Amino acid sequence: MNKIAFEKVIREAELLSPLLGFKSDIHPIEFRKDPLTSRWCRINIERARRVKQAKTRETTDSTRIVEESRKKCFFCPENLEKTTPMFPSYFPVGRIKGGAACLFPNLFPFGEFHAVGVFSGEHHLPLDQFSPRLLEDCFRVCLEYFKFIYSKRPDIKYCTINWNCMPPAAASIIHPHVQILADHKPTPQLNELVEASMKYHNKNGSNYWIDLIETERKNGERWVGETGSVAWLTSFAPQGNKEVMAIFSDKVSTLIRLNESDLKDFCEGLSKVLKGYHEMSVGSFNMSVFSGPNDRNLSDYYFLNVKLISRPNFEPFYTGDDGFMEKFHCEPIIEARPEDIAEGLRDYF
Ligand SMILES: [Zn+2]
Numbered sequence: 001m002n003k004i005a006f007e008k009v010i011r012e013a014e015l016l017s018p019l020l021g022f023k024s025d026i027h028p029i030e031f032r033k034d035p036l037t038s039r040w041c042r043i044n045i046e047r048a049r050r051v052k053q054a055k056t057r058e059t060t061d062s063t064r065i066v067e068e069s070r071k072k073c074f075f076c077p078e079n080l081e082k083t084t085p086m087f088p089s090y091f092p093v094g095r096i097k098g099g100a101a102c103l104f105p106n107l108f109p110f111g112e113f114h115a116v117g118v119f120s121g122e123h124h125l126p127l128d129q130f131s132p133r134l135l136e137d138c139f140r141v142c143l144e145y146f147k148f149i150y151s152k153r154p155d156i157k158y159c160t161i162n163w164n165c166m167p168p169a170a171a172s173i174i175h176p177h178v179q180i181l182a183d184h185k186p187t188p189q190l191n192e193l194v195e196a197s198m199k200y201h202n203k204n205g206s207n208y209w210i211d212l213i214e215t216e217r218k219n220g221e222r223w224v225g226e227t228g229s230v231a232w233l234t235s236f237a238p239q240g241n242k243e244v245m246a247i248f249s250d251k252v253s254t255l256i257r258l259n260e261s262d263l264k265d266f267c268e269g270l271s272k273v274l275k276g277y278h279e280m281s282v283g284s285f286n287m288s289v290f291s292g293p294n295d296r297n298l299s300d301y302y303f304l305n306v307k308l309i310s311r312p313n314f315e316p317f318y319t320g321d322d323g324f325m326e327k328f329h330c331e332p333i334i335e336a337r338p339e340d341i342a343e344g345l346r347d348y349f
Pocket of ligand 1: 070075076077122123124175
């Protein structure tokens with residue numbers, strides 16, 4: 001009856017290791033296939049076991065860079081009004097404010113509607129300091145922005161909230177902020193998710209996301225927990241390290257249809273995941289929201305979902321995690337087992 005197949009292939013690499021006095025060393029490599037998109041990733045199980053715990057969280061160098069960046073930060077309260085762009089006159093306000101958050105146009109946009117949402121006046125926050133309230137304030141103004149754009153421009157149907165946290169995750173500004181885009185077309189990744197969900201529905205007569213939640217809840221090893229209507233789990237075949245997935249099970253396929261209670265549920269869970277990341281010594285990550293089109297309810301086969309992946313820590317000589325396998329071959333190398341990550345995060349739920 002299991003419609004979702006968690007496929008993996010194990011191959012072994014043999015070498016004479018200097019770490020074992022040049023005796024034979026066998027490394028099992030797991031090739032895992034994503035049950036929805038069929039994308040592959042690879043995990044070296046030996047390497048995953050070696051994952052160092054409790055690496056230094058903030059080095060003297062990174063603290064110094066954070067302090068330096070504070071002096072001329074565009075997003076700090078004393079500069080924000082002077083140095084950030086404003087919306088043109090057809091918007092009701094120049095910048096959208098709500099609680100501690102403030103949203104304004106991106107100075108160098110890569111879309112017709114590309115805005116930046118600053119969480120608060122705090123220049124730097126460790127990941128265990130993002131309270132549900134702080135997250136809610138910011139995501140609420142993002143939703144307000146999307147609804148306004150859609151009311152004026154019904155052709156702009158694809159909305160997404162994205163978070164590059166700290167420079168190793170491609171943030172050019174340290175002050176915590178999200179980047180939000182409203183576009184005329186879906187990104188290839190969103191398109192793939194929606195198309196694959198539709199195919200799954202046609203083949204199996206059921207909703208992949210409901211099946212995934214049920215299967216993973218029962219299975220348990222990648223299950224993290226639930227916050228109201230939002231389910232949290234780690235991905236069987238991640239696209240990046242420590243990948244966590246949130247699924248809105250409240251039959252919603254698009255951001256603009258999120259209600260206040262869904263938003264609260266999501267922010268409660270996200271705050272917990274960030275606490276867990278912090279305890280795992282993660283200080284940098286990417287997050288994206290995959291929202292279906294505004295003009296159709298796809299919830300028969302597609303649910304709104306979110307992914308987070310950890311990125312290297314902000315240290316002077318960090319090793320990047322985006323090499324040839326990720327950039328060109330689209331078969332990422334994953335450094336820890338998703339099952340171990342889920343076990344670590346479960347304590348916060
Ligand atoms: Zn700042």
